[in-house]
Amino acid sequence: MVTGVDGPNKVEYRGEISMGELLDRYEVILLDSYGVLIHQHGPLPGALALVGTMNAVDKRYFILTNDASRSPDAASRRYNSLGLAIPPGRVITSGSLIAPYFAAKALQGARCIVLGPEDSVRYVAEAGGEVIPAVDEADPEVVAVCDESGFPFLETVDAVLTAVFRRLDAGKPLHLLLPNPDLIFPRGERSYGLTAGSIAMVLEAAMALRYPSGDYPRFVPLGKPHPPIFEEALRRGGSRKMVMIGDQLSTDIRGARDFGIDSALVPTGLTHIGGGGLGDVYPTYVLPTLVRGR
Numbered sequence: 001m002v003t004g005v006d007g008p009n010k011v012e013y014r015g016e017i018s019m020g021e022l023l024d025r026y027e028v029i030l031l032d033s034y035g036v037l038i039h040q041h042g043p044l045p046g047a048l049a050l051v052g053t054m055n056a057v058d059k060r061y062f063i064l065t066n067d068a069s070r071s072p073d074a075a076s077r078r079y080n081s082l083g084l085a086i087p088p089g090r091v092i093t094s095g096s097l098i099a100p101y102f103a104a105k106a107l108q109g110a111r112c113i114v115l116g117p118e119d120s121v122r123y124v125a126e127a128g129g130e131v132i133p134a135v136d137e138a139d140p141e142v143v144a145v146c147d148e149s150g151f152p153f154l155e156t157v158d159a160v161l162t163a164v165f166r167r168l169d170a171g172k173p174l175h176l177l178l179p180n181p182d183l184i185f186p187r188g189e190r191s192y193g194l195t196a197g198s199i200a201m202v203l204e205a206a207m208a209l210r211y212p213s214g215d216y217p218r219f220v221p222l223g224k225p226h227p228p229i230f231e232e233a234l235r236r237g238g239s240r241k242m243v244m245i246g247d248q249l250s251t252d253i254r255g256a257r258d259f260g261i262d263s264a265l266v267p268t269g270l271t272h273i274g275g276g277g278l279g280d281v282y283p284t285y286v287l288p289t290l291v292r293g294r
């Protein structure tokens with residue numbers, strides 16, 4: 001099914017595997033959500049049975065999602081409404097990495113502009129940030145770009161740009177935080193949208209124009225493919241014998257490789273498997289279906 005396996009990672013690709021084998025071989029199963037367990041029409045084939053099995057045998061598993069727009073509780077409620085009995089404790093969102101980041105950088109009490117809906121604001125507030133409105137006159141110590149929704153887009157991004165320039169022009173330090181580094185997302189069948197990573201990219205391009213010396217802060221990403229979300233999975237899972245099941249090479253699969261764990265690519269999401277091969281990032285396995293016994 002995968003052809004053209006001749007990239008630099010050739011030796012590490014081990015072929016197709018079944019869900020049953022993955023459950024036997026790995027102590028901890030990490031799953032991406034969209035494109036793996038669910039899609040725009042609901043759960044994908046095999047997802048309900050897989051979650052049911054893992055719950056029944058008390059398998060350690062976690063959903064790793066770059067979503068920073070809803071809490072683990074809200075994510076769990078949504079999964080349950082689709083028939084997936086995934087408790088909040090099994091959901092690791094990129095938003096839930098904000099609190100450890102604030103603790104590590106001693107940012108409690110810092111004035112923060114947050115882009116995103118209610119739950120994004122709550123993540124930052126619960127991390128100890130003092131959330132301030134995104135207006136031209138704001139003097140933020142942190143700008144957290146969590147999500148593209150929940151605010152009037154252009155006027156908010158313009159205000160953030162203005163506040164960022166004023167702060168940097170004054171020579172003051174600024175933390176830029178990007179829980180969800182995704183650039184695009186599938187809005188539906190054959191329709192797509194920009195997300196938080198694209199906003200951060202625009203702001204960085206604007207800073208590059210204004211500060212040609214390169215002396216300006218960069219966004220710190222927390223979600224896949226970056227290490228913090230995998231470190232949190234390791235902390236909670238307690239074993240490096242983890243496999244990441246995902247549909248995107250650039251986030252799920254690259255992130256797993258960079259973190260030093262195995263990965264399995266499913267054909268139900270954004271990555272088109274087949275034809276001319278997969279480029280230079282290869283998964284450890286291809287998992288043709290979540291349905292066990294196939």
Ligand SMILES: [Mg+2]
Pocket residue numbers: 032033034035036246247248269
């Ligand atoms: Mg996905």
